[in-house]
Amino acid sequence: MSAQDTLLYLDGVSVSFDGFRALNSLSLVIEPGEMRAIIGPNGAGKTTMMDVITGKTRPDTGTILFEGRTDLTSLREPAIANLGIGRKFQRPTVFEMHTVWDNLELSLKAPRRPLKTLTYSATKEDRARIEEILDITRLSPRRDRPAGSLSHGEKQWLEIGMLLAQDPKLLLVDEPVAGMTDAETEQTAHLLKDIAGKHSVIVVEHDMVFVRELGVKVTVLHEGSVLAEGSLDSVSANKQVIDVYLGR
Amino acid sequence: MLTRFFLMGLDKKAGVLLTVLAVLAVAVPVMALGTAPDSPWHLSTHTVALLGKYLCFALLALSLDLVWGFVGILSLGHAAFFTLGGYAMGMYLMRQIGSRGVYGNADLPDFMVFLNWTELPWYWHGFDQFWFAAIMVMVVPGLLAFAFGWFAFRSRVTGVYLSIITQALTFALMLAFFRNDMGFGGNNGLTDFKEILGFDIQAASTRVGLFVATVVALAIGYILASAVVASKLGKVLIAVRDAESRVRFLGYETDRYKLFAWTLSACMAGVAGALYVPQVGIINPSEFSPASSIEAVIWVAVGGRGTLAGPVLGAVLVNFGKSYFTAALPELWLFALGGLFVLVTLFLPKGILGLAAQLRERLPARATVTAKPADQKGV
Amino acid sequence: MHRAFCWLLAAFLALAAPSAFSANLGAADLAPLVRGLGAGSYADTEKALAGLAETGDPAVVPVIEALQAGDLHIRKADGAVVVAKRAGNGYALTDPLTGAALGEADRNAVEKIRINNALRRTISATLGALTLMSPDANTRRQAAEAVFKSRDANALDALNMALAKETDERVRRAMTQARASVLLAGDASDADKIAAVDVLKERGDQDALALLNGTANSVSNGGSDAVKDAATKAIASVEQRLALWGAAQNLWYGLSLGSVLLLAAIGLAVTFGVMGVINMAHGEMVMIGAYATFLVQEAFRQWAPGLFDFSILVALPVAFLVSGAVGVAIERSVIRWLYGRPLETLLATWGLSLALQQAVRSIFGPTNREVGAPSWMSGAFELGGLTITYGRLWIVVFAFLVFGALLVALRKTWFGLSIRAVTQNRSMANAMGIRTARVDALTFGLGSGIAGLAGVALSQIDNVSPNLGQGYIIDSFMVVVFGGVGNLWGTLVGALALGGVNKFLEPYAGAVLGKILVLIFIILFIQRRPRGLFALKGRAVEA
Incomplete structure (x- = not known):
């Protein structure tokens, strides 16, 4: 398959820390508009993969192309984010001192240069968009509260809201339902499926119920490379996968 | 549009502070010049200069709060920017002495004649013009801060590492300025000034004029800092302070934001230094010492970092205490200052204004959940 | 003049050649000759000088030296030749031969024996000849x-x-x-x-x-050209050798400065490097160690002056314990409330450093205190073209001993194991039954105690004043940060490298500019490698 038509194209990506190979010649392709779930045991390289894509960690070897042409390995985090790659962290990271509204305003797609932000004031469209996201994430009643005072689940949702405000082409979502109740988990799954219509999404998750709920193509990582790929049912039947992960 | 930008940061706190400054700008001239020397309302030239000095320190504290309180950069080298601004002004004042120096040399300051120099070094040219010196007061500290910040922020030096190298920076400058062949008067620095803009620098009216200029500079600095902090840029800065890497993943080049605040802060510190020099009458390399930078940090901590008004209050209070102690109980001053460092960090992490805000929040509305303060980010 | 000198020399040599050393006369026999120095004219003095030289007796050397120095006077009362040195308003008199005190005299009671340039030359030649034959x-x-x-x-x-x-x-x-x-x-x-x-x-x-x-x-x-050629060749050879020895001397100076930096920084490598605590009062721990040395020496001077040479050895454990105890007190009272807040720790410990300086200033006064060197630390020896003072040599040795001891303590002892356990995983260490709070306090005490040891050594080469520590704090931080935080070997390499670079820059740039250049170098270096020379890599650091 040609790299040209893909949204994200990883080929032979390796990273090691002090001799430990976190990623071992990892190859992965995400198509425009696709939603992909990534599963794997602890230490399989899921978070490192996200770090490599978003520029936090530089790979030792390998190619990472975005939209088939932009080489991500030479770019810094902000440049990658501005290309249209958004990331939600495993531990919800919101700006605790800022209000919910300000968190969304900061994330909103707008010029990112210092002098532009110095003179920025929210337009009518900007405000409408923030209102809309507040509705989607059910945070409207909390809009003027500092993000630090939100509950864990609300913070997760705020962070998803921030991703929406960024309006990226590709969302990387790391364990979005960790620490959520069953009801919240279900709502989150719906929310992500809604988003997937307009954006490509990569979800890293441990929770099998949640992954089943998403009903998308699954990639199983093991020791830094791809072990199996396919529907959840087909990978669940894969003997290797059962050995390293599911069967335990 | 511009007015709106400058007004948007002003709140009740700002109102109080600006009112106090306005009162000072009127009352001090009246009391210093309009009353008889034996009147109880009379302010001596000495007192006016002392008040002026406090306000210069307040402006320095304000500039420090901009980077420490809002971006989380603890600078232990802000005295460097302050002193560089002071030297730029001092060079202008030296050139104004003209042929009235001890050696009567119209072209060279006394210390250069003393060192047997025959011509003015290139970097002293232009400083006989006030407008040039006034620009340099901001440009020199600004450029240094820009160059330093450019390297430091790009390579992601943060936390205590950054603090320690800012300290090394001001220490290196101190050693450099102690050298005679730097051309800044070595040990003795620059002093024996005669006049500024044609006014006798010793005259009571000139001192009052300088005081008012300081009040105005502080007010402008405050309004500017408030506006920056209240803008979206200010929100990005606070976000950088609390979770820098998260801001990067939102697509903001955090280095540039830090560089902006850092350079602006250095320029403000430079202005404070420039106003300080004519009022105390001397500038020498000991102002660069790391200790003076750290002392400025405690003014900010006492007043309350991240509040803008707090540091102004803190600078005035601590320096008033210093004037009192060093005159009445000189032995105890370092104990008091040292104790202040310990007590404020242990018991008053948000300073006086922070404490006031906490009390106000707690008393009327027990029902509302107060915001958890974000923990200081580690190294 | 020349004639007189030849005569003198001939007389001297005739006498000196066969039995110079056995011809010594008693002080009584020399006395009239000495008296002759004050006879009157320059010529008389010169003759008396020749007479003295003839004796070939080393006892006359101090007399002639006194004459050269202008201390020889005639007592007007009896015409005796005496050594007169200014004391108060008058002169203190001593016998030139025996050195016995002869009481004091009014300024007018003595007259200086004057010498002219010709005489001066004769004097130095006589001295030279006399001393060349000295036993x-x-x-x-x-x-x-x-x-x-x-x-x-x-x-x-x-x-x-x-x-x-x-x-x-x-x-x-x-x-x-x-x-x-x-x-x-x-x-x-x-x-x-x-x-x-x-x-x-x-x-x-x-x-x-x-x-x-x-x-x-x-x-x-x-x-002639032949001589010049030979000289030119010799110059090249000497210059080469000098350059070599110059480099060796610089290397030694560098090692010496490096070991001082190492001593100052090594305690910080424990508190900052291992524990991550920014202790701005570290310099004051060094200062306290130096004052402890001073107190121990005072005690020795008071009660056991004969054992003064051992005072430094006693000062070592005392300084370690005193500084260590202050360290533990600081940790328990202030620092433990500030873990995880490095910038606040920095400010609080800075405040402590101010208070400690003022406390020492109030107790001991602001001036320098005299700390003596034991005899085995004074003096110097030559090694080829190198001059090495014993004091510096011992400090180098001591720095390496302390470093080695710390390394062993951290690697091989139960306490060291606990320290590493607590720094690597506090909650796990706690769960394993290690009393983490106590380990924290003791670790901080260890770092402070080592700073106290550094104070003992530094008291030998630096002024013992309340500001002693201030001079080392920035350098120490530079060394630790440059070497790589959390890595003792990094601290060693950092200290030696910075000491070496500093001393090699000095001849070209001067001491101050050299130091500035080193500081700028470190500032730039930290920007290239924010975690120092020997940085830990990997996930653990990023957290």
Whole structure:
């Protein structure tokens, strides 16, 4: 398959820390508009993969192309984010001192240069968009509260809201339902499926119920490379996968 | 549009502070010049200069709060920017002495004649013009801060590492300025000034004029800092302070934001230094010492970092205490200052204004959940 | 003058040659000769001087030296020749031969024996000749060195005489060199001069180089081309050797400064490097160690002056315990509330440093306190072209001992294991039954105690004042950060590297500029490698 038509194209990506190979010649392709779930045991390289894509960690070897042409390995985090790659962290990271509204305003797609932000004031469209996201994430009643005072689940949702405000082409979502109740988990799954219509999404998750709920193509990582790929049912039947992960 | 930008940061706190400054700008001239020397309302030239000095320190504290309180950069080298601004002004004042120096040399300051120099070094040219010196007061500290910040922020030096190298920076400058062949008067620095803009620098009216200029500079600095902090840029800065890497993943080049605040802060510190020099009458390399930078940090901590008004209050209070102690109980001053460092960090992490805000929040509305303060980010 | 000198020398040599050392007369026999120095005219003085020289008795050397220094006076009352030194308003008198005190005298009661330039030359030649024959090898060697410097042609005969009798190898060498120096200055034959050039080439120091340069460039005093050639070649050889020794000397200075930096930084490597606590009062721990040394020495001076040489050894454990105890107190009272807030820790400990400085200033006063060096730490020895003082040598040795001991303590002891366990995973260590709070306090105490040890060493080379610590705090942080936080070997390499670079820059840039350059270098270096030379890599660091 040609790299040209893909949204994200990883080929032979390796990273090691002090001799430990976190990623071992990892190859992965995400198509425009696709939603992909990534599963794997602890230490399989899921978070490192996200770090490599978003520029936090530089790979030792390998190619990472975005939209088939932009080489991500030479770019810094902000440049990658501005290309249209958004990331939600495993531990919800919101700006605790800022209000919910300000968190969304900061994330909103707008010029990112210092002098532009110095003179920025929210337009009518900007405000409408923030209102809309507040509705989607059910945070409207909390809009003027500092993000630090939100509950864990609300913070997760705020962070998803921030991703929406960024309006990226590709969302990387790391364990979005960790620490959520069953009801919240279900709502989150719906929310992500809604988003997937307009954006490509990569979800890293441990929770099998949640992954089943998403009903998308699954990639199983093991020791830094791809072990199996396919529907959840087909990978669940894969003997290797059962050995390293599911069967335990 | 511009007015709106400058007004948007002003709140009740700002109102109080600006009112106090306005009162000072009127009352001090009246009391210093309009009353008889034996009147109880009379302010001596000495007192006016002392008040002026406090306000210069307040402006320095304000500039420090901009980077420490809002971006989380603890600078232990802000005295460097302050002193560089002071030297730029001092060079202008030296050139104004003209042929009235001890050696009567119209072209060279006394210390250069003393060192047997025959011509003015290139970097002293232009400083006989006030407008040039006034620009340099901001440009020199600004450029240094820009160059330093450019390297430091790009390579992601943060936390205590950054603090320690800012300290090394001001220490290196101190050693450099102690050298005679730097051309800044070595040990003795620059002093024996005669006049500024044609006014006798010793005259009571000139001192009052300088005081008012300081009040105005502080007010402008405050309004500017408030506006920056209240803008979206200010929100990005606070976000950088609390979770820098998260801001990067939102697509903001955090280095540039830090560089902006850092350079602006250095320029403000430079202005404070420039106003300080004519009022105390001397500038020498000991102002660069790391200790003076750290002392400025405690003014900010006492007043309350991240509040803008707090540091102004803190600078005035601590320096008033210093004037009192060093005159009445000189032995105890370092104990008091040292104790202040310990007590404020242990018991008053948000300073006086922070404490006031906490009390106000707690008393009327027990029902509302107060915001958890974000923990200081580690190294 | 010249005639008088020849006469003097001839008389002296005639006497000295067969039995110079056995011809010593008693003080009583010398006394009339000494008295003759004050007889009146310059000529009389010169004659008396010759008489004294004839005796060849080393006892007359101090008399002639006093004459040279202008201390010899005539007591008007009885015409006696005395040494008179200013004391208060008058003079304190001593006997020139015996050194016995003769009471005090009014300013008008004595008259100075005056000397002119001609006499002065005779005096130094006489002294030179006398001392060249001295029974004491050191005196003879110094005399030879004096001739080497003065290049006095008049001393040549005396030198030849002395050389013929000399048995001590080192003195012989000094005399040969002095002879070469004199020969090159005069109009000796080419062969003699070339031989002299060789001797100077052997000597190979700055002085020899200066003489050789003079020879190579001399046109006026008729130096032939052969001599000049030889001198030019010798210069090249000497310069090369000097450059080599110069580098070695710099290396030693660098090692010496590096070991001082290491001592100052090593405690910080524990508190900052291992625990991550920014202790701005670290310099004051060093200062307290230095004052502890002072107190121990005072106690020795008071009660056991004979054992003073051991005071430093006693000071070591005392300083370690005192600084360590202060450290533990600081940790328990302030720092433990501030873990995880490095910037606040920095400010609070800075405040403590101010208070500690003022406390010491209030107790001991603001001036420098005198800390003495034990005899085994004073003096110096030469190693080829190097001069090494014992004090510096011991500090280098001590720094490495402390470093080694700390390394062993951290690696091999239960306490060291606990420290590493707590720094790597606090909650797990807690769960394993390690009392983490206690380990914190003791670790901080260990770092502070080591700073106290550094204070003992630094009291030997620095002023013991309340500001002692201030001078080291920035350097120490630079060393630890440069070497890589959390890595003791990094601290060692950092200290030695910075010490070396500093000392190698000094000859070109001067001490202050050198230091500034080093600071700028570190600032730039930290920006390139924010985690220092030996950084830990990987996930653990990023957290």
